[in-house]
Amino acid sequence: MATATTDGPPAGPPPPVPVPAPDARPLRPARMYTGDVVRVGATGLRTRPLRAWLSALGIAIGIAAMIAVVGISSSSRAELDRQLAALGTNLLRVEPGTSMISGEEGVLPYEATAMVARIDPVYAVAATGNVPDANVYRSDHIPEGRSGGMTVRAAELDLYDTVGAELADGAWLNAATARYPAAVLGAESAKQLGISSVGSGVEVYLAGQWFTVVGILEPVALAGELDLSVLVGWESAAAYLGFDGHPTTVYARAEERYVEEVAGVLATTANPEAPDEVTVSRPSDALAAKNAVDTAFTGMLLGLGGVALLVGGVGVANTMVISVLERRSEIGLRRSLGATKGQIRTQFLAESLLLSALGGVGGVLLGTAVTAGFAAVREWPTVVPYWASVGGVAATLFIGAVAGLYPAVRASRLSPTEALSAQ
Structure with a gap:
């Protein structure tokens, strides 16, 4: 009696399916682009608008004082030059x-x-x-x-x-x-x-x-x-x-x-x-001597404006230190989700720079307006040197970077467990 045969595979358990080996490389943290840094920094300012506004105002007053001093002095000098050109030297x-x-x-x-x-x-x-x-x-x-x-x-x-x-x-x-x-x-x-x-x-x-x-x-x-x-x-x-x-x-x-x-x-x-x-x-030499006296007086007023700017920088530093203390849970949560120390440091430094930039731009506008009003009353030409405006904004950014450096470093050194357990 003949025996039936089959062409299928032999009976037994199926062979194991090959599984790709896991990637041994560590996961890289998400990269923060410039737009992300600006948005994260602005978020901290929007959540505390009154404190941010007062800190920016301190910077603006210092910059406005310096711009107004330089602008009024330059306008006075331009009026003197105009008079001398008309009268002759x-x-x-x-x-x-x-x-x-x-x-x-x-x-x-x-x-x-x-x-x-x-x-x-x-x-x-x-x-x-x-x-x-x-x-x-x-x-x-x-x-x-x-x-x-x-x-x-x-x-x-x-x-x-x-x-x-x-x-x-x-x-x-x-x-x-x-x-x-x-x-x-x-x-x-x-x-x-x-x-x-x-x-x-x-x-x-x-x-x-x-x-x-x-x-x-x-x-x-x-x-x-x-x-x-x-x-x-x-x-x-x-x-x-x-x-x-x-x-x-x-x-x-x-x-x-x-x-x-x-x-x-x-x-x-x-x-x-x-x-x-x-x-x-x-x-005309007497007028030139008077102009020299005005220049010396301008130097003294610029010193006062510098003091006001320094006070504004201290205000920014104070705001940023308090912000770090109040937002420890946020820092811990971001660290737990993979944010690096550098990203935390960049976030708070960007917030400080934005705060200072707002004060600097506002101070330039305010100082220019004061110069224009004073010059109009005295019937002088309005002159605000471009270097004063650019230098004013640059000075505020420098102040902001210095004022925000310590709070930013302090925030980046907080460990996730320490930050979360503090709340």
Whole structure:
């Protein structure tokens, strides 16, 4: 009897299915990109908005103070440059000095103006002469001596253009009025005498002689001594006030590129016999000296702004330290989920930098607004140097990095078990 056979596999347990070997490499923590760092850092600020706002305000006040100081100083300097550009820095002034031998004040010769005019680069020259013992009064009933410090000066007709004067009212002296009792008042003289406009019957009393007021000057920036003066014609000063004809101040305008050379020969030219008794000055130098004083004052204010910025940095550091203490459970949870020490450190450092950046940008905007408002009130151009704005934001980021470094390191050193058990 035949036996049936089968072609299938032999009976028994199935062979084991091969299983791939597990990867022996450790799991890498998820990488945090820049956007993730910013979002995580901003989350800490959003959860405590009042504290973050107050800390940013401290930074903003320091930056705003520094920006406003630099901006106002720069705006003032720009206004000075604008004035000098309009007035010119090529005005030179020649006055009698003190004799080194006798110790007495020197006297400029009658021909001083004409001799200075012969210098080739000099294109405008005019002189004034002090009239001694000629007090100024609004009325002939005022006691002598109460002249308010005003000075009577004989003036040449070219003085108006040479010093860059402007009229507030009336007209400047001309060939006709310079020969008769006519006067032009400086800005401060007009104010002291209570005269705001010229007209029929407006007169001043000079050394027993009535002079008709024909003009009032605006303040003269480069010849401030004229503001408290009463100016009369050269001929009328000699005829009515006993003026001796000696000039006491000679003003000269020279071509800009030759100003230094002209200043070097003015003393010898104005008084060849006694050049050591002549003083030569440049009125614009006084404005430059004033600008130097303003710069020194600006340095002091910048120091105060730096102190305010440091105080703001301390506020940021305080906020970040408290934030680490309050968020220990969050730190422990993130560490338990695989966050590394570097990621925790980056999170808190980013939060500190964001907080400082908000204060820095706000401070720049606030400082710029203060500068613009102050400049508008003073009618100055508004100038805020770009380096001040960029430097202000950079300073806040540096302060933020320094202030947030310790809290960030402290947060990263917390172990997960220690952080979670603390709550």
